[in-house]
Amino acid sequence: xxxxxxxxxxxxxxxxxxxxxxxxxxxxxxxxxxxxxxxxxxxxxxxxxxxxxxxxxxxxxxxxxxxxxxxxxxxxxxxxxxxxxxxxxxxxxxxxxxxxxxxxxxxxxxxxxxxxxxxxxxxxxxxxxxxxxxxxxxxxxxxxxxxxxxxxxxxxxxxxxxxxxxxxxxxxxxxxxxxxxxxxxxxxxxxxxxxxxxxxxxxxxxxxxxxxxxxxxxxxxxxxxxxxxxxxxxxxxxxxxxxxxxxxxxxxxxxxxxxxxxxxxxxxxxxxxxxxxxxxxxxxxxxxxxxxxxxxxxxxxxxxxxxxxxxxxxxxxxx
Amino acid sequence: xxxxxxxxxxxxxxxxxxxxxxxxxxxxxxxxxxxxxxxxxxxxxxxxxxxxxxxxxxxxxxxxxxxxxxxxxxxxxxxxxxxxxxxxxxxxxxxxxxxxxxxxxxxxxxxxxxxxxxxxxxxxxxxxxxxxxxxxxxxxxxxxxxxxxxxxxxxxxxxxxxxxxxxxxxxxxxxxxxxxxxxxxxxxxxxxxxxxxxxxxxxxxxxxxxxxxxxxxxxxxxxxxxxxxxxxxxxxxxxxxxxxxxxxxxxxxxxxxxxxxxxxxxxxxxxxxxxxxxxxxxxxxxxxxxxxxxxxxxxxxxxxxxxxxxxxxxxxxxx
Numbered sequence: 256x257x258x259x260x261x262x263x264x265x266x267x268x269x270x271x272x273x274x275x276x277x278x279x280x281x282x283x284x285x286x287x288x289x290x291x292x293x294x295x296x297x298x299x300x301x302x303x304x305x306x307x308x309x310x311x312x313x314x315x316x317x318x319x320x321x322x323x324x325x326x327x328x329x330x331x332x333x334x335x336x337x338x339x340x341x342x343x344x345x346x347x348x349x350x351x352x353x354x355x356x357x358x359x360x361x362x363x364x365x366x367x368x369x370x371x372x373x374x375x376x377x378x379x380x381x382x383x384x385x386x387x388x389x390x391x392x393x394x395x396x397x398x399x400x401x402x403x404x405x406x407x408x409x410x411x412x413x414x415x416x417x418x419x420x421x422x423x424x425x426x427x428x429x430x431x432x433x434x435x436x437x438x439x440x441x442x443x444x445x446x447x448x449x450x451x452x453x454x455x456x457x458x459x460x461x462x463x464x465x466x467x468x469x470x471x472x473x474x475x476x477x478x479x480x481x482x483x484x485x486x487x488x489x490x491x492x493x494x495x496x497x498x499x500x501x502x503x504x505x506x507x508x509x510x511x512x513x514x515x516x517x518x519x520x521x522x523x524x525x526x527x528x529x530x531x532x533x534x535x536x537x538x539x540x541x542x543x544x545x546x547x548x549x550x551x552x553x554x555x556x557x558x559x560x561x562x563x564x565x566x567x568x569x570x571x572x573x574x
Numbered sequence: 575x576x577x578x579x580x581x582x583x584x585x586x587x588x589x590x591x592x593x594x595x596x597x598x599x600x601x602x603x604x605x606x607x608x609x610x611x612x613x614x615x616x617x618x619x620x621x622x623x624x625x626x627x628x629x630x631x632x633x634x635x636x637x638x639x640x641x642x643x644x645x646x647x648x649x650x651x652x653x654x655x656x657x658x659x660x661x662x663x664x665x666x667x668x669x670x671x672x673x674x675x676x677x678x679x680x681x682x683x684x685x686x687x688x689x690x691x692x693x694x695x696x697x698x699x700x701x702x703x704x705x706x707x708x709x710x711x712x713x714x715x716x717x718x719x720x721x722x723x724x725x726x727x728x729x730x731x732x733x734x735x736x737x738x739x740x741x742x743x744x745x746x747x748x749x750x751x752x753x754x755x756x757x758x759x760x761x762x763x764x765x766x767x768x769x770x771x772x773x774x775x776x777x778x779x780x781x782x783x784x785x786x787x788x789x790x791x792x793x794x795x796x797x798x799x800x801x802x803x804x805x806x807x808x809x810x811x812x813x814x815x816x817x818x819x820x821x822x823x824x825x826x827x828x829x830x831x832x833x834x835x836x837x838x839x840x841x842x843x844x845x846x847x848x849x850x851x852x853x854x855x856x857x858x859x860x861x862x863x864x865x866x867x868x869x870x871x872x873x874x875x876x877x878x879x880x881x882x883x884x885x886x887x888x889x890x891x892x893x
Contacts, residue, residue, distance in 0.1 A: 280599060282621075301847045302601075302846075302847060306847060521884065524849060524884060525884060527621075528620045528621060528625055528848060528849040528850075528880035529847060529848050529849065530843060530847040530848065530849060531847075561847035565840065565843060565844060565887070565889070566889065568884070568887070570884065570885065
């Protein structure tokens with residue numbers, strides 16, 4: 256049996272990243288509490304640097320490198336929040352970051368990554384091209400590959416969000432996070448296990464990308480195939496480092512349709528006046544959909560991020 | 575010479591409303607600091623109840639009423655944030671609120687006010703019709719008129735936002751707020767006078783509604799005539815309670831074009847992941863426009879509110 260990141264690993268991560276990661280606020284909203292008929296505590300990782308919890312894991316991974324490793328830089332393939340997070344973490348340590356990006360990635364994402372001083376390498380928009388291109392980069396540069404989620408340092412880093420949440424609110428009945436590759440969910444599950452073992456941990460997933468729910472039911476990883484959802488941070492498959500933790504410590508994974516995700520996202524924008532991306536709205540959508548199961552409970556929700564294109568809001572065509 | 579609300583008045587207001595008003599956070603953003611080349615401290619009244627600082631003044635006014643006055647309720651004419659603020663403050667005290675609203679007010683604003691249990695009275699969309707209708711309501715009900723800004727209790731209530739800001743950040747060089755009728759600006763000016771007298775106070779105003787700037791220059795109130803701006807919370811004229819305070823304690827009023835307001839609003843949305851309404855973006859727009867005057871300074875900004883129609887964002891047609 257492989258070993259999971261320990262309580263000491265999470266505490267070391269928290270210590271390591273404390274100088275450069277925001278301690279984000281926990282917000283509440285009486286209107287949403289009324290709607291959901293429970294008490295909601297939102298850990299606002301949309302206010303984290305680069306606008307997402309991903310900066311925690313990337314910071315922990317980069318700061319865990321030896322001086323010799325660090326000097327050769329880090330590399331990854333991503334067009335999402337992990338790319339920006341790794342680029343910033345590398346820049347703060349003063350080391351190179353090589354980001355393999357599909358050639359069809361939005362210009363705004365490319366320029367954000369470039370803005371942090373990272374080196375972008377284009378590739379065809381297929382998983383195979385990404386991986387092959389990354390291999391070439393790793394060979395050429397000697398950089399360390401930092402996977403977006405299937406990495407113990409990343410998981411321990413993401414766990415620090417729930418650790419802070421549990422430091423501020425005692426004894427939630429449930430903590431719920433979105434699940435894509437499982438870095439946030441597995442880290443959260445470990446933090447809850449270590450700091451609030453009587454609380455349940457749930458994942459929330461788009462119905463159009465429900466591979467994590469199906470994997471949990473099946474007892475083995477079922478890859479994500481042709482996912483279709485507006486929650487574009489949650490398209491990936493679980494990994495062999497995240498799945499065993501989820502299987503051991505996560506009670507269930509709830510799925511919600513895109514309509515419910517958009518509705519929940521709009522509620523947060525309107526009622527809390529904060530901006531979250533669709534992926535971050537999935538847990539609230541799940542709570543509202545399963546209202547009876549949460550009634551009267553104290554529910555911690557990790558708002559995972561707030562990065563999206565403000566020119567194309569999902570309700571422009573829907574409402 | 576009329577007397578201004580005193581330090582004791584502001585402290586009494588803070589005490590009076592403390593049970594029902596949020597102590598809103600002060601946020602910072604390193605990206606915006608870099609852009610503006612100064613240190614910005616945002617007092618987030620967009621997170622206040624009803625989404626705007628207006629709830630402070632309305633709460634103070636309602637809670638200042640004697641039991642006998644309160645029993646007859648409160649009334650005002652407004653289709654904006656003051657209407658919602660007064661409706662909620664009245665509802666929390668369990669007294670009636672009568673809100674005179676122009677018949678062309680957006681349905682979403684009407685239903686928000688109704689949602690707080692207030693009684694809406696329709697009128698023609700002219701100032702004369704509003705005032706006449708309000709007079710009838712006051713005669714019929716014996717309710718107390720709570721003006722949106724030209725009222726010492728309102729001014730003392732709005733002052734509590736700056737008081738909290740100054741409690742958290744010491745010695746800002748400047749504190750800057752939007753100015754419409756002047757309730758927030760005059761309250762802020764008094765709070766700064768009492769708690770941080772070495773700090774300067776500035777107002778910020780849309781160029782298309784620059785009556786406060788012109789009034790300050792002229793030394794007497796110049797009414798707002800045919801204002802044209804996206805900052806729809808800043809259309810009104812100064813009042814005889816707010817103007818003398820502004821004239822005495824406000825160093826200057828800066829004006830900005832709507833393009834700059836929209837740009838500043840979008841920066842806050844994108845970089846801070848929080849939602850502010852156009853009126854709330856006016857001070858940041860002014861700071862960015864007058865960058866050289868603010869360079870290297872510590873600048874407190876009151877983000878006045880976050881209420882707007884998410885279906886029609888100002889950059890849909892602009893960007």
